[in-house]
Amino acid sequence: MRYRVAVTTIRDLARLADVSVATVSRVFNNPEVVSQETREHVLRVAARVGYQPNESARTLATKKSYMIGLIWDTDHRRPGWRHPFLQEILIGLKTALSERGYHLLLLATSEREDSDKDVYLRAVKRHNLDGVVFIDNGTRDPALDVLAASGVPCVSLDRPVSGPRTTYVTSDNVGGARSAVARLHARGCRTIATITGPVRTRPGAERLDGYRAELAALDLPYRPELVVEGDFYLAGGYAGMRRLLDLPHRPDGVFVAGDEMAVGALRAITEAGLAVPEDVALIGFDDIELAALVPPGITTIAQDKAGFGTAAATALVEMIDSAEDEAPPPTVLPTTVVLRGTA
Template sequence: MATIRELARLCGVSSATVSRVFNNPEVVNAQTRELILSTAARIGYLPNESARTLATKRSHMVGLIWDTDHRRPGWRHPFFQEILIGLKTALSERGYHLLMLATSEDGTPDSFLRAVRRHNLDGVVFIDNGRADPSLQPLAESEVPCVSLDRPVQGPWTTYVTSDNVGGAREAVRHLHATGRRTIATITGPARTRPGAERLRGYLEELAALGLAHRPELVVEGDFYLSSGHAAMRALLELEEPPDAVFAAGDEMAVGALRAVTEAGLKVPEDIALVGFDDIELAALVPPGLTTLAQDKAGFGTAAAAAVITMINGGVTPLPRILPTSLVVRGSTG
């Protein structure tokens, strides 16, 4: 591996000048900087990142905390996969790496904070897992910049990014009503999660706005995954007065519901119309095509990256971002 001395010799400069190019490039003239960078690329020189971190007190790494626990394979959910891609891409474009932090097993309240300090992370991004984790609060109350996805956190350097869950749910119910449906059920996400609670709220608010009666038996809780949507739809079909439309608070649940309708010998949308939420890739592939509320998945990652980097660089704490949703109409509503 090429050394800094070899690079300096080839460029006719001192090792200190090479070091400045990689740590404080603005103090080196453009011609010299270009010569050193091009030569470094040619000979395969890589700067010593450990020394660079010590010199700048920056690791250029952002931690990701997302504990879905062993019972729920959250990492495979297509919605979150797209968010992670957007986050990683946005951070990489700004010169930062993403480090995933495993769940601490020691059970101490400051376990995540100690992990962040041990790795000298510049900032942290949380993804809401729906459970109150006491390890997150000491981190949020520290000097470490923190951005949460879908869950507000309280602290001096904290903000969050979420979607317009209430507005999206209201638009889903409004769309179903516009197609002539009057008995509209919902399969919710977990009530302990912000998206689950807000999408239920939007459903109830729009029912009231349209003058439709709220029937508690038409509200069935799911968990954002296929199997819960399937089970919830079967329960709704067993009612004495089953619904003629269902708003599922997540696309995977809507796909599970679609399978249950088909298994019962019914048709979508002729017998039951369906609307989901997320606009995952599968939504466009299942027959007859799932009408859904699209979230700005790449926007989640971009907004989170921009917010955490702003705080890392000493800017003001950004205000929370609420990203808009958009209705994508496909065959499941006719």
């Protein structure tokens, strides 16, 4: 059923939703203090009648823009935007911020000079942003350090940051990698290799640390020739697996530090006429949708993708709402083993 009444004020909406004006105000200004049931009810009624909150009035009343900046390397030479895991993270982040009344604005600054260390801070001021989320791309950009030191609330994904109002969200990369190696060992694998992510990134480095730690715990030797650096993408996994299969004594188990690379590695194994997991067992990391669709299904270490967005949004809004120069502690999300056909 659709309402035929023209709704232009918050009082009209409150009457139609059978709630108080204060409740409607909270739904649009401070949704976290309203129960999910009430929030969804008010938003359903608002959608039916085409009600739009007065953003200008809300901004003046709260001195907030309700805009969050997203900083990620947008250089056209980098394929980062198409990575399925990061796409799912962004969806979770956008959803979590929207539930709290915030919008997400992409800050694309890839054409700047490297010496321009204030570029992000200027963008924040120009757009009157309440806070910023940035994603690790493996570089140590001085402009991000300047932004973090400025006092602007910042949350980083997979990258430690230092500043008065900064924190970060990451996964238990070390523990997840250890679980992967332990799973391969439990299957009977004794020559366990790894295709890492870029070791300049925190996830790439920590997953390699976890691989080495679990080998030591299992009293298996660390052999440098069994470690191939990848790039988190299909081609890197394919090329890395080809290198491992060319060894005089090929591995019987491989921990691949990203599912998209694991798909490429799986292709290389099957092209070599080998069976998975009988000849080579394989386990990935991330639990992207494709991992379940590629036969026989890639065993993987699942990250909490929705949890990334929720944790980042919660931490950022907490800092924005706080009058103090303080930040919540970093969030380390647990990982879980998802068993499928490759290991």
